[in-house]
Amino acid sequence: MNKKQICWANSSYDDSDIVIVGIPDETGSHAIFAGSSAAPDHIRKISNSNDVYAEKKLLCLAQPTLGIGQARVHDYGNIKRRQIETTMAKILAAKKLPISIGGDHSNTTHIIKAMAKKHGKISLVYFDAHPDFVSHTRNYYGSVITDCLDYIDIKSSIQIGIRSPEQEELDNIKKHRLRVITPFDIIESGIKSAAKTILDTVKENVYVSFDMDCLDSSFAPGVSVPVPLGIQSTDAMYCVKKLAQRGIIGLDIMEVCPSHDLNDVTSHLASRMIGELISSCKV
Template sequence: MPAPDPAHGAELPPFAGITSFMRRPATRDLAGVDVAVVGIPFDGGTSYRSGARFGPRRIREASAMVWGYNNALAVKPLDVLEVVDYGDVNVIPPSITETMANIESEVGAILAAGAAALALGGDHSVSLPLLRAHAREHGPLGVVHFDAHPDTWDHEFDDRPYSHGTPFRRAIEEGIIDPSRYVQVGLRGPTLEAGDWQWARERGVRAITMDDVAEIGLPAVIRATREPLRGPIYVTLDVDAADPAFAPGTGTPEVGGFTSHELLRLVRALRGVEIVGADLVEVSPPYDHGDITALLAANLAFELLSLMAVRRRGG
């Protein structure tokens, strides 16, 4: 039987329809909407390879391959949640501060309308204004942060305070993150200084490195990740948490990361957590091969939607 709408609908074949996220309606009418998927095509905060500005578009295209039912979580999120594709934030490529102001304002409007935001980046600098908008709505946030890097450096470029390596330091300094409810998962690789991982730890952040993963195993990592999570939680997922073999299309690849399956397990393990918002960042299509990074990102975004649906359903 042909699909009732030739443009939209997750039941369409992957090659058909308009490539909004999971072919959801593209609209800014938020009446009755539970989750708005919003693109943030900005990569002016990168310190190595640019290209993440093309991430939201390619993730949307890859999402056409995501079928509607999540077998691992036993939920069909689009049957539980009203989801729309909100389109993209208006970014200003030469100005990170103006772009961040636009992100905070536009996502703030989504939250004020009663919807949750699932943001597709863009580089990791976009997380700071996203956190600001969510903290204004929910107060200081707990955070689950999947990443190869801590992104708590003070400055990457002379005395400029904002880049994709500084968002969580600024967020802690601004009091919009509660460090005792903040966990970093997947840290690895060389750093500039011996103490680059220590600043956050000294303030109470729990940091789980890939060496920790190898030593204690994934089930123990899952338990350690969940232990500090209470109250409103924001999830931020840098695709470079995955090993470059599974996610080559990213701006700052680090060897020795998670497999795709391990990342899926880690995200699914957040079942029941009070997730109030999320972002998925650092997909850089110019460095991707066969869209494998974009496909991983689209599936991880689907897992985040599924978690929101499971909690809404009460499972």
């Protein structure tokens, strides 16, 4: 198996339905911990070491919950930040679904711009501990929603996992009437109710952006800005799978920080999430 690709990759670019793209860039980050630029290659490495095993001299792949399904997956490799919009445009023009691995969360702004050029304003499902709705300064990982306001349909967008907002962000959420589900909302109403709220909020052209710090630190310690009291990994993935089964136009996983991880559990979780997503995608 090619150690340079994530282990779910099984196809050439031309034959693929899903394309995995690495974006090893953290120039938009002001994070507590540096190192998210190492995540794409490290997640690939852990994917190969932890999800591939030998049985009777044969290489076997540890399958997602329901198996990998019929999706054909290609690992495009890594791109530079300046290449994001043109690369996404190429993938979308070929009617393939992109899964991007960052890098810091500001890379998502460039992905969403490309999505909007193709599809018009999108429904954004934003998993994060932080709203990323700062507006007094722009073009960094804390202003993603502000920077994307021209490209998303705010009424059909939603944030999940928010628990560490600044007052300015709370004011912007209220001003724009952006819907938010906190970890405590999930505890109170249950994950099925939360998933229904998400599915009822979004419309067509749904894009999912997943900052790994939306998860509780016990599940994902290796992130750039860890925040306790987060979402359980199975609850978050349940919602993502429901969205993927209905149909999404793309997804990114951001802010894994391998140098501050514990026994690579966060990178392995990211790898497993990609496998679960692939198994659920409507292709």
